[in-house]
Amino acid sequence: MGLSSKKSKIMQKSDSDSDDYFDDDDDMSYKEVNDDSEEEVKEDEEEEEDEGRDEEEEEEEEDRTEEQNGWQNDEMEQLEKEYRDLHHQEINTLKNLKHHKDEDLLKGQAVKSQKALWYKILELRFLLQKPFSSSNRLPQESIKASFCESDETVRAAYADLITSSKETLDSILELQEALIAKNPSVTQAINGSERSSKASEVSNHLDDSLDQEWSQISQMHNSIASFRDKSINKWQRMTQVTTGAAAIKGKLHAFNQDISNQVAAYMRDPSRMIKQMQLRRSTVNILGSVAEVNDSSNEAVTHIDGDPELLDDSEFYQQLLKEFFETVDPSSSGLTTLEIGPT
Numbered sequence: 001m002g003l004s005s006k007k008s009k010i011m012q013k014s015d016s017d018s019d020d021y022f023d024d025d026d027d028m029s030y031k032e033v034n035d036d037s038e039e040e041v042k043e044d045e046e047e048e049e050d051e052g053r054d055e056e057e058e059e060e061e062e063d064r065t066e067e068q069n070g071w072q073n074d075e076m077e078q079l080e081k082e083y084r085d086l087h088h089q090e091i092n093t094l095k096n097l098k099h100h101k102d103e104d105l106l107k108g109q110a111v112k113s114q115k116a117l118w119y120k121i122l123e124l125r126f127l128l129q130k131p132f133s134s135s136n137r138l139p140q141e142s143i144k145a146s147f148c149e150s151d152e153t154v155r156a157a158y159a160d161l162i163t164s165s166k167e168t169l170d171s172i173l174e175l176q177e178a179l180i181a182k183n184p185s186v187t188q189a190i191n192g193s194e195r196s197s198k199a200s201e202v203s204n205h206l207d208d209s210l211d212q213e214w215s216q217i218s219q220m221h222n223s224i225a226s227f228r229d230k231s232i233n234k235w236q237r238m239t240q241v242t243t244g245a246a247a248i249k250g251k252l253h254a255f256n257q258d259i260s261n262q263v264a265a266y267m268r269d270p271s272r273m274i275k276q277m278q279l280r281r282s283t284v285n286i287l288g289s290v291a292e293v294n295d296s297s298n299e300a301v302t303h304i305d306g307d308p309e310l311l312d313d314s315e316f317y318q319q320l321l322k323e324f325f326e327t328v329d330p331s332s333s334g335l336t337t338l339e340i341g342p343t
Contacts, residue, residue, distance in 0.1 A: 122324055129317050136284050136310045143288035169213060176220055186227045229260035277313060278306025 139147055148155035180186045236259040267273075281289065 139288040233258040277311050279310040279312050281307050
């Protein structure tokens with residue numbers, strides 16, 4: 001064994017050491033790879049867990065978002081519903097206001113028409129006062145007959161006067177009947193009671209009975225009595241509520257009693273009032289009669305033992321005229337026409 005053998009031994013040892021070195025390196029690399037793969041697995045698991053949590057959070061967020069959107073949608077629907085309801089209420093309110101405005105306008109026009117009609121009726125009543133007062137001077141029956149027999153002109157004039165008076169009366173009754181027919185409230189109050197069709201016919205015969213004329217007037221008066229009482233009672237209550245009981249003056253001022261009942265009680269015995277309206281012949285210059293000498297200076301004696309053919313309603317006329325001037329507009333047209341006193 002020489003040098004060469006020593007060298008070979010050294011080479012073998014060196015190779016052995018190299019193999020051991022490489023084996024150690026392989027072991028270290030394997031361990032490192034294993035460690036790296038384990039770390040990667042852990043990282044992957046952590047990433048998966050993170051992704052899972054993220055997905056859960058996203059799902060929860062989506063659920064919350066959907067729930068919140070649902071709430072918002074419900075709130076929006078509720079708000080839209082409330083808005084629609086408010087809009088409908090506003091439309092209904094405007095319709096009601098317009099309806100009430102139209103009703104008030106119609107009521108105002110109706111009141112205006114009623115006042116115009118009332119003023120026309122008053123005008124007719126005022127214009128009739130002068131001929132009514134002058135009629136007291138017409139000759140009474142006995143003297144009238146002698147006048148008519150002695151003069152044909154007088155007889156013809158009397159006939160024309162009676163005819164025109166009846167035509168006027170029939171026209172008034174016809175107008176009253178037409179007004180009643182146009183008012184459903186009055187028609188219902190009448191309850192289908194039959195009215196004489198002859199009431200509106202103009203009487204052309206001088207020998208018609210006066211009882212028939214008075215029967216027509218009485219029938220018309222009774223037919224509207226129910227409606228009249230209800231109407232004046234209603235307006236009396238409205239007046240009391242508006243102005244108070246203290247504003248009501250006069251004899252008919254009982255607060256707890258309807259005005260119609262008070263009038264009925266006052267008119268239960270009209271004889272006293274009728275006697276107050278009757279005039280004595282001495283106070284009227286009747287054509288064809290000799291005036292009686294009245295020595296009494298007391299005006300109250302005027303109505304004592306008065307003549308039933310001589311009636312004076314000037315007290316009622318003056319009261320009616322006074323109330324008219326208290327309510328009418330001073331600038332109203334035709335006012336001067338009505339400024340007439342009883343003569």
